[in-house]
Amino acid sequence: MAQQTFLTDENATLDFGASWAQHLRAPCVVYLSGDLGAGKTTFTRGLLRGLGHQGTVKSPTYAIVESYNLPEKTIHHFDLYRFTSPEEWHDAGLDDLFSGSHIALIEWAQQGGEYVPAADLIFTFSTQGSGRVCTVSAHSNHGIWSLQSWQN
Incomplete structure (x- = not known):
């Protein structure tokens, strides 16, 4: 199941x-x-602004992860671009962030190999002319629910 949107x-x-x-x-x-x-x-x-976050949102390229504690959930924004091997996921202790009520947004997930948890949703962004196209694909029952909820 997938949905494409022009931005x-x-x-x-x-x-x-x-x-x-x-x-x-x-x-x-x-x-x-x-x-x-x-x-x-x-x-x-x-997304974070839509959830009520008022502060700055930085790219986690150098920090690997930026976390945002919101009233009902925590958002972890990962950027694995600088990983030179998948083992860096394990070495950095990133599995420790996967407990409790959280949403994990992972850029460059392929850099973490088999250590990265499976995706519920994949948002694929590409440039098209002066804009962007985002294709959202669901990869679990939870992802299907989210995509159908958003479409409705």
Whole structure:
């Protein structure tokens, strides 16, 4: 099951992220896929704003993970771009973040190999003309529920 959405600009990507705020139930694993600058962190910023986060949203490229503790759930935003081997996931102790009520947003998930938990949803961003296209695909029953909820 998949859904494709055209995003005209950065504001459309922020709005798209915010539109998912009420459709992702914790626990949930979301892969954010796409080239550098395709909109992964912008989507995350919109999602967090839609969930009520007022502070800054930084790309976790150097920190590996940025966590946002919200009233009903925690959002962990991972960026594995700098991983040189999948074992870095294990070495960094990132499995410890997968307990409780959380949503994990993982950029460059393939860099973590088999250590990265399976995705419920995959958001694939690509540039198209002056905008972006995001294809959302569901990969679990939980992901199917989220995508159907968002579509309705």
